Amino acid sequence: MNMDIATVNALPYEDFVDILGNVVEKCPIITAAVWSGRPFLSLAVLEAAISEFIDALPESGKEGILRCHPDLAGRDLQSGSLTRESHEEQAGSGMGALNSGEASRMARLNQEYKERFGFPFVICARMHDKENILRQLSARCQNERAVERARGIEEVKKICHLRLQSLVLTDNKL
Amino acid sequence: MNMDIATVNALPYEDFVDILGNVVEKCPIITAAVWSGRPFLSLAVLEAAISEFIDALPESGKEGILRCHPDLAGRDLQSGSLTRESHEEQAGSGMGALNSGEASRMARLNQEYKERFGFPFVICARMHDKENILRQLSARCQNERAVERARGIEEVKKICHLRLQSLVLTDNKL
Missing domain, CATH: 1.10.3330.10 (Oxo-4-hydroxy-4-carboxy-5-ureidoimidazoline decarboxylase)
Incomplete structure:
Protein backbone atom coordinates (compact mmCIF):
# COMPACT_ATOMS: atom_id res chain seq x y z
CA MET A 1 0.00 0.00 0.00
CA ASN A 2 2.99 2.32 0.54
CA MET A 3 3.27 4.89 -2.25
CA ASP A 4 6.21 7.10 -3.05
CA ILE A 5 5.75 10.86 -2.85
CA ALA A 6 5.63 11.23 -6.65
CA THR A 7 2.63 8.90 -6.73
CA VAL A 8 1.00 10.91 -3.93
CA ASN A 9 1.60 14.15 -5.83
CA ALA A 10 -0.08 12.75 -8.94
CA LEU A 11 -3.32 11.80 -7.15
CA PRO A 12 -6.51 13.70 -7.97
CA TYR A 13 -7.94 15.26 -4.83
CA GLU A 14 -10.62 12.56 -4.52
CA ASP A 15 -8.06 9.75 -4.29
CA PHE A 16 -5.74 11.87 -2.11
CA VAL A 17 -8.58 12.37 0.39
CA ASP A 18 -9.76 8.76 0.14
CA ILE A 19 -6.29 7.46 0.96
CA LEU A 20 -4.92 10.12 3.34
CA GLY A 21 -8.14 11.68 4.67
CA ASN A 22 -7.90 10.13 8.14
CA VAL A 23 -4.27 10.88 8.99
CA VAL A 24 -5.86 13.37 11.39
CA GLU A 25 -8.77 11.46 12.90
CA LYS A 26 -12.13 12.35 11.28
CA CYS A 27 -10.68 15.57 9.84
CA PRO A 28 -10.54 14.97 6.07
CA ILE A 29 -10.82 18.74 5.61
CA ILE A 30 -7.16 19.03 6.69
CA THR A 31 -5.91 16.52 4.13
CA ALA A 32 -8.20 18.07 1.51
CA ALA A 33 -6.86 21.54 2.31
CA VAL A 34 -3.17 20.70 2.02
CA TRP A 35 -3.75 19.12 -1.42
CA SER A 36 -3.78 22.76 -2.62
CA GLY A 37 -0.05 22.91 -1.78
CA ARG A 38 1.10 19.94 -3.88
CA PRO A 39 3.54 18.90 -5.25
CA PHE A 40 5.34 17.95 -2.03
CA LEU A 41 9.09 17.42 -2.26
CA SER A 42 8.99 14.67 0.33
CA LEU A 43 6.78 13.04 2.92
CA ALA A 44 8.33 15.37 5.50
CA VAL A 45 7.14 18.39 3.52
CA LEU A 46 3.61 16.98 3.31
CA GLU A 47 3.66 16.33 7.04
CA ALA A 48 4.89 19.88 7.68
CA ALA A 49 2.03 21.28 5.58
CA ILE A 50 -0.46 19.39 7.76
CA SER A 51 1.21 20.67 10.94
CA GLU A 52 1.19 24.24 9.68
CA PHE A 53 -2.48 24.03 8.78
CA ILE A 54 -3.28 22.79 12.29
CA ASP A 55 -1.11 25.44 13.95
CA ALA A 56 -2.85 28.22 12.00
CA LEU A 57 -6.30 27.22 13.30
CA PRO A 58 -7.85 29.27 16.08
CA GLU A 59 -7.75 27.63 19.52
CA SER A 60 -11.39 26.56 19.05
CA GLY A 61 -10.35 24.73 15.89
CA LYS A 62 -7.61 22.87 17.75
CA GLU A 63 -10.16 21.89 20.39
CA GLY A 64 -12.41 20.81 17.51
CA ILE A 65 -9.71 18.41 16.29
CA LEU A 66 -9.39 16.91 19.77
CA ARG A 67 -13.19 16.51 20.04
CA CYS A 68 -13.18 14.43 16.84
CA MET B 1 -35.97 15.24 16.43
CA ASN B 2 -36.04 19.04 16.54
CA MET B 3 -34.47 20.36 19.73
CA ASP B 4 -34.70 23.85 21.11
CA ILE B 5 -31.54 25.87 21.52
CA ALA B 6 -31.49 25.38 25.31
CA THR B 7 -31.34 21.63 24.76
CA VAL B 8 -28.55 22.10 22.22
CA ASN B 9 -26.61 24.26 24.67
CA ALA B 10 -26.85 21.57 27.36
CA LEU B 11 -25.36 18.82 25.18
CA PRO B 12 -21.94 17.41 26.06
CA TYR B 13 -19.56 17.82 23.11
CA GLU B 14 -19.89 14.16 22.15
CA ASP B 15 -23.65 14.40 21.65
CA PHE B 16 -23.36 17.84 20.06
CA VAL B 17 -20.95 16.42 17.45
CA ASP B 18 -22.98 13.22 17.00
CA ILE B 19 -26.13 15.20 16.24
CA LEU B 20 -24.79 18.30 14.46
CA GLY B 21 -21.43 17.04 13.16
CA ASN B 22 -22.49 16.84 9.51
CA VAL B 23 -24.17 20.23 9.09
CA VAL B 24 -21.06 20.97 7.03
CA GLU B 25 -20.54 17.82 4.99
CA LYS B 26 -17.84 15.54 6.46
CA CYS B 27 -16.41 18.41 8.53
CA PRO B 28 -17.27 17.50 12.15
CA ILE B 29 -14.25 19.57 13.22
CA ILE B 30 -16.28 22.72 12.49
CA THR B 31 -19.20 21.68 14.70
CA ALA B 32 -16.75 20.44 17.33
CA ALA B 33 -14.90 23.78 17.25
CA VAL B 34 -17.93 26.02 17.69
CA TRP B 35 -19.03 24.01 20.76
CA SER B 36 -16.34 26.05 22.53
CA GLY B 37 -18.54 29.14 22.01
CA ARG B 38 -21.71 27.82 23.69
CA PRO B 39 -24.18 28.79 25.05
CA PHE B 40 -25.80 30.12 21.87
CA LEU B 41 -28.62 32.62 22.31
CA SER B 42 -30.46 31.26 19.28
CA LEU B 43 -30.09 28.99 16.29
CA ALA B 44 -29.09 32.06 14.27
CA VAL B 45 -26.19 32.70 16.65
CA LEU B 46 -25.02 29.09 16.33
CA GLU B 47 -25.24 29.36 12.54
CA ALA B 48 -23.27 32.61 12.61
CA ALA B 49 -20.54 30.95 14.69
CA ILE B 50 -20.20 28.24 12.03
CA SER B 51 -20.06 30.84 9.25
CA GLU B 52 -17.42 32.83 11.09
CA PHE B 53 -15.29 29.76 11.65
CA ILE B 54 -15.45 28.96 7.93
CA ASP B 55 -14.69 32.55 6.92
CA ALA B 56 -11.60 32.62 9.15
CA LEU B 57 -10.06 29.58 7.45
CA PRO B 58 -7.28 30.15 4.94
CA GLU B 59 -8.30 29.78 1.28
CA SER B 60 -6.84 26.27 1.27
CA GLY B 61 -9.15 25.38 4.15
CA LYS B 62 -12.18 26.63 2.23
CA GLU B 63 -11.09 24.51 -0.73
CA GLY B 64 -10.70 21.64 1.74
CA ILE B 65 -14.35 22.00 2.76
CA LEU B 66 -15.44 21.89 -0.89
CA ARG B 67 -13.30 18.79 -1.52
CA CYS B 68 -15.13 16.97 1.28
Missing part, protein backbone atom coordinates in the same frame (compact mmCIF):
# COMPACT_ATOMS: atom_id res chain seq x y z
CA HIS A 69 -11.08 11.81 18.66
CA PRO A 70 -12.68 8.83 20.40
CA ASP A 71 -12.05 8.00 24.04
CA LEU A 72 -9.43 5.33 24.67
CA ALA A 73 -11.25 2.12 25.58
CA GLY A 74 -14.49 4.08 25.29
CA ARG A 75 -17.91 3.61 23.73
CA ASP A 76 -16.65 3.48 20.11
CA LEU A 77 -14.29 0.63 20.97
CA GLN A 78 -17.11 -1.23 22.75
CA SER A 79 -19.57 -0.72 19.90
CA GLY A 80 -17.08 -1.47 17.11
CA SER A 81 -17.53 1.99 15.57
CA LEU A 82 -13.91 3.16 15.75
CA THR A 83 -12.21 4.16 12.49
CA ARG A 84 -9.93 1.40 11.17
CA GLU A 85 -6.85 3.37 12.16
CA SER A 86 -8.04 4.05 15.72
CA HIS A 87 -9.08 0.44 16.16
CA GLU A 88 -5.61 -0.82 15.21
CA GLU A 89 -3.91 1.72 17.46
CA GLN A 90 -6.12 1.06 20.48
CA ALA A 91 -5.92 -2.71 20.05
CA GLY A 92 -2.13 -2.53 19.68
CA SER A 93 -1.74 -0.75 23.00
CA GLY A 94 -3.95 -3.22 24.86
CA MET A 95 -7.07 -1.05 25.14
CA GLY A 96 -9.25 -3.96 24.01
CA ALA A 97 -7.88 -6.25 26.72
CA LEU A 98 -8.18 -4.26 29.95
CA ASN A 99 -9.12 -6.19 33.08
CA SER A 100 -12.19 -4.92 34.89
CA GLY A 101 -10.20 -2.82 37.34
CA GLU A 102 -8.24 -1.14 34.55
CA ALA A 103 -11.40 -0.63 32.48
CA SER A 104 -13.26 1.11 35.28
CA ARG A 105 -10.23 3.23 36.15
CA MET A 106 -9.87 4.25 32.48
CA ALA A 107 -13.58 5.12 32.22
CA ARG A 108 -13.48 7.19 35.40
CA LEU A 109 -10.34 9.11 34.40
CA ASN A 110 -11.60 9.70 30.83
CA GLN A 111 -14.78 11.19 32.29
CA GLU A 112 -12.87 13.33 34.76
CA TYR A 113 -10.60 14.59 31.97
CA LYS A 114 -13.50 15.46 29.65
CA GLU A 115 -15.41 17.27 32.38
CA ARG A 116 -12.35 19.29 33.31
CA PHE A 117 -11.24 20.25 29.77
CA GLY A 118 -14.21 19.88 27.42
CA PHE A 119 -12.28 17.61 25.06
CA PRO A 120 -11.01 14.04 25.29
CA PHE A 121 -7.64 12.74 26.42
CA VAL A 122 -5.58 12.17 23.26
CA ILE A 123 -2.35 10.21 23.25
CA CYS A 124 -0.41 8.43 20.53
CA ALA A 125 -1.38 4.93 21.69
CA ARG A 126 1.17 3.18 19.47
CA MET A 127 3.97 4.69 21.55
CA HIS A 128 2.63 3.44 24.91
CA ASP A 129 1.38 0.36 26.74
CA LYS A 130 -1.74 0.34 28.86
CA GLU A 131 0.01 0.96 32.20
CA ASN A 132 1.80 3.95 30.75
CA ILE A 133 -1.42 5.32 29.21
CA LEU A 134 -3.27 5.08 32.53
CA ARG A 135 -0.39 6.78 34.33
CA GLN A 136 -0.27 9.64 31.83
CA LEU A 137 -4.03 10.09 31.79
CA SER A 138 -4.03 10.38 35.57
CA ALA A 139 -1.14 12.87 35.54
CA ARG A 140 -2.51 14.99 32.69
CA CYS A 141 -5.85 15.43 34.47
CA GLN A 142 -3.93 17.81 36.79
CA ASN A 143 -2.74 20.17 34.02
CA GLU A 144 -4.11 23.53 32.96
CA ARG A 145 -6.55 23.60 30.05
CA ALA A 146 -4.23 25.49 27.66
CA VAL A 147 -1.38 23.09 28.45
CA GLU A 148 -3.58 20.10 27.70
CA ARG A 149 -4.90 21.61 24.46
CA ALA A 150 -1.32 22.06 23.23
CA ARG A 151 -0.30 18.65 24.55
CA GLY A 152 -3.26 16.96 22.84
CA ILE A 153 -2.35 18.60 19.52
CA GLU A 154 1.25 17.37 19.91
CA GLU A 155 -0.14 13.86 20.26
CA VAL A 156 -2.40 14.37 17.21
CA LYS A 157 0.74 15.18 15.22
CA LYS A 158 2.52 12.04 16.47
CA ILE A 159 -0.48 9.94 15.46
CA CYS A 160 -0.52 11.67 12.08
CA HIS A 161 3.21 11.00 11.63
CA LEU A 162 2.76 7.25 12.14
CA ARG A 163 -0.35 7.08 9.97
CA LEU A 164 1.47 8.88 7.16
CA GLN A 165 4.42 6.51 7.47
CA SER A 166 2.12 3.54 7.02
CA LEU A 167 0.85 5.01 3.73
CA VAL A 168 3.74 6.85 2.10
CA LEU A 169 7.35 5.74 1.62
CA THR A 170 9.81 7.86 3.56
CA ASP A 171 12.67 7.15 1.12
CA ASN A 172 12.76 9.82 -1.53
CA LYS A 173 15.20 11.49 -3.83
CA LEU A 174 15.14 15.27 -3.75
CA HIS B 69 -18.34 17.23 -0.78
CA PRO B 70 -19.45 14.44 -3.12
CA ASP B 71 -20.20 15.03 -6.80
CA LEU B 72 -23.86 15.45 -7.64
CA ALA B 73 -25.09 12.21 -9.24
CA GLY B 74 -21.52 10.91 -8.85
CA ARG B 75 -19.81 7.75 -7.68
CA ASP B 76 -20.99 8.03 -4.05
CA LEU B 77 -24.61 8.20 -5.17
CA GLN B 78 -24.09 5.17 -7.46
CA SER B 79 -22.36 3.13 -4.77
CA GLY B 80 -24.72 4.10 -1.95
CA SER B 81 -21.93 5.66 0.10
CA LEU B 82 -23.35 9.19 0.40
CA THR B 83 -23.93 10.55 3.90
CA ARG B 84 -27.59 10.35 4.93
CA GLU B 85 -28.00 14.11 4.52
CA SER B 86 -26.44 14.21 1.04
CA HIS B 87 -28.49 11.23 -0.06
CA GLU B 88 -31.75 12.93 0.92
CA GLU B 89 -30.73 16.20 -0.74
CA GLN B 90 -29.57 14.61 -3.98
CA ALA B 91 -32.61 12.33 -4.18
CA GLY B 92 -34.94 15.26 -3.50
CA SER B 93 -33.56 17.25 -6.41
CA GLY B 94 -33.89 14.33 -8.84
CA MET B 95 -30.19 13.35 -8.98
CA GLY B 96 -31.10 9.68 -8.54
CA ALA B 97 -33.53 9.76 -11.47
CA LEU B 98 -31.56 11.33 -14.34
CA ASN B 99 -32.18 9.92 -17.80
CA SER B 100 -29.11 8.66 -19.63
CA GLY B 101 -28.60 11.92 -21.52
CA GLU B 102 -28.78 13.99 -18.35
CA ALA B 103 -26.54 11.56 -16.49
CA SER B 104 -23.79 11.67 -19.10
CA ARG B 105 -24.03 15.47 -19.35
CA MET B 106 -23.78 15.75 -15.54
CA ALA B 107 -20.76 13.43 -15.43
CA ARG B 108 -18.98 15.31 -18.22
CA LEU B 109 -19.61 18.74 -16.66
CA ASN B 110 -18.65 17.57 -13.15
CA GLN B 111 -15.36 16.31 -14.58
CA GLU B 112 -14.74 19.52 -16.49
CA TYR B 113 -15.47 21.58 -13.36
CA LYS B 114 -13.12 19.51 -11.17
CA GLU B 115 -10.29 19.63 -13.70
CA ARG B 116 -10.64 23.38 -14.01
CA PHE B 117 -10.90 24.24 -10.30
CA GLY B 118 -9.46 21.35 -8.29
CA PHE B 119 -12.62 21.02 -6.19
CA PRO B 120 -16.15 19.79 -6.92
CA PHE B 121 -19.22 21.75 -7.98
CA VAL B 122 -21.22 22.45 -4.82
CA ILE B 123 -24.78 23.68 -4.89
CA CYS B 124 -27.61 23.59 -2.36
CA ALA B 125 -29.56 20.86 -4.17
CA ARG B 126 -32.71 21.35 -2.07
CA MET B 127 -33.19 24.77 -3.64
CA HIS B 128 -33.02 23.54 -7.26
CA ASP B 129 -34.42 20.96 -9.65
CA LYS B 130 -32.26 18.92 -11.99
CA GLU B 131 -32.65 21.20 -15.03
CA ASN B 132 -31.63 24.19 -12.97
CA ILE B 133 -28.65 22.34 -11.47
CA LEU B 134 -27.37 21.31 -14.91
CA ARG B 135 -27.79 24.87 -16.18
CA GLN B 136 -25.87 26.34 -13.23
CA LEU B 137 -23.12 23.73 -13.42
CA SER B 138 -22.60 24.55 -17.08
CA ALA B 139 -22.54 28.31 -16.42
CA ARG B 140 -20.28 28.12 -13.37
CA CYS B 141 -17.66 26.13 -15.30
CA GLN B 142 -16.89 29.46 -17.02
CA ASN B 143 -16.06 31.40 -13.82
CA GLU B 144 -12.71 32.26 -12.32
CA ARG B 145 -11.34 29.96 -9.63
CA ALA B 146 -11.55 32.52 -6.80
CA VAL B 147 -15.15 33.32 -7.75
CA GLU B 148 -16.09 29.65 -7.69
CA ARG B 149 -14.35 29.04 -4.37
CA ALA B 150 -16.39 31.84 -2.80
CA ARG B 151 -19.55 30.70 -4.58
CA GLY B 152 -19.08 27.12 -3.43
CA ILE B 153 -18.67 28.28 0.19
CA GLU B 154 -21.89 30.33 -0.10
CA GLU B 155 -23.65 27.14 -1.15
CA VAL B 156 -22.05 25.22 1.75
CA LYS B 157 -23.60 27.79 4.09
CA LYS B 158 -27.05 27.40 2.48
CA ILE B 159 -26.81 23.62 2.87
CA CYS B 160 -25.72 24.11 6.49
CA HIS B 161 -28.66 26.46 7.11
CA LEU B 162 -31.19 23.88 5.93
CA ARG B 163 -29.51 21.01 7.80
CA LEU B 164 -29.52 23.06 11.01
CA GLN B 165 -33.20 23.90 10.54
CA SER B 166 -34.03 20.21 10.29
CA LEU B 167 -32.35 19.60 13.67
CA VAL B 168 -32.93 22.68 15.82
CA LEU B 169 -36.11 24.68 16.39
CA THR B 170 -35.92 28.22 15.06
CA ASP B 171 -38.45 29.56 17.57
CA ASN B 172 -36.66 30.91 20.58
CA LYS B 173 -37.07 33.46 23.29
CA LEU B 174 -34.15 35.79 23.75
